[in-house]
Amino acid sequence: MKKHVRKAVAVAAALACAVAAAGCGPQAGEERTTRTRFLLGTVVTLTAYQSDAGETLDRAFERIGQIEDEMSAHKPDSQIGRLNAEGTARLTADVFFVLERALNMAALSGGAFDPTVLPLSRLWRIGGETKQIKVPPADEVEKARALVDYKKVALDGETGTATLEKGMGVDMGGIAKGYAADEAWRIFREDGVKSAVLDLGGNVVAIGTRPDGRPWRIGIRDPRAQPEGAHYAVLALSDEAAVTSGDYQRYFEADGLRYHHIFDTSTGYPARNGVVSATIVSKDSTTADALSTAVFVLGVDKGLALVESVEGTEALVVTEDKKVYATPGIRDRVEMASTEYTLQ
């Protein structure tokens, strides 16, 4: 009899261990460190799935804050602020590096992404703290558009100096968040964090895997859902960044038209080609950030072709008629979450 009892105890213990190891219990999720800060003009939430990651989070936030201080076009004291005010500035190595990458992405996308968009964003003032509701006069739009041209930025690698032509301005808003995400990602990696999710205002980095070893489940916001937070699809990601550009992030409506914050630099007006949301998945968040803007501006066909030409990047694009277009490499990791949207 005692033998049987021992067997039963062994079975019970094995069962308990199996359940614990499967990680389906709360233990797997509760061991986490999470903090939220308002940086880069948005909400930044960093979550490490281990209990003792406070110092890693602090270092990452500090680095993100430093990038904001260096690169914000809204801060006159920042390096980009000085470059815009004076037309020329010596930049620190990392600001120079990011500006150079931005110009490369501009060349790659034929100017669909262009960091010299500042004259347009200043004129339109979409999504500022005060409400903009007016469409600027056409001649002013044309004047601002004529000042946008990434080819007119001169970089001197030896002195680290950037120089603009008169009236031009640089806005790193389309790439700095991506770079900040990459830098935070590097810090997490250096500290050996194996399981974490970084969210820099919707730029997500899924580090490693979930604590249970499965890929992270990252939703893509439904571009037409109210309230915010509903998603149209779920991506299975592991050690990847996802960045989305959408016409719902910052916009105003006038005469039945939506004027959002992503400009077609060839017209000076918000891009209008049927795209309402463009998501890029990549091992590199800086690339993903710039590409999401480029794809949004280029439209479905040219946008997807561009993404397929860049190794290790994938894209999902949503059009006004709620059709979803995806590059082949991401299809088997997309789970549709809304019946209103159809994957083509």
Add this chain to the structure above:
Amino acid sequence: MKKGDLLIIAILLATAALLFLAFSPRDAGGVAYVVVIKDGRQVFREPLHGTDTHWADAHNRVVVRDGRVWMEWSDCANQVCVHSGEIGEAGQQIVCLPNRVMVRIEAANAALDGITY
């Protein structure tokens, strides 16, 4: 049935009961919480359901009622937060950037680990 069999059954049943308790939905994070973060600090955390309460300071007022949460009032210029409407599911959030306030719904076993937007 032998006495030993009963004992074995009892041990297995007890284990099953313990496992059920340990991993029951309540403990596994089925409870959702409304969290308000102001300037990076958590200033409010209450269960989403079964609550009729609010959080307010001089600039914003958040209402939690019947499993729904909304920004009732804000003194900010753009009123984006007030126009965000109601939220009620884990992962959803309302943000007031000018006043540096974020309201979000948290649950340990949320269906998503993040949202790109």
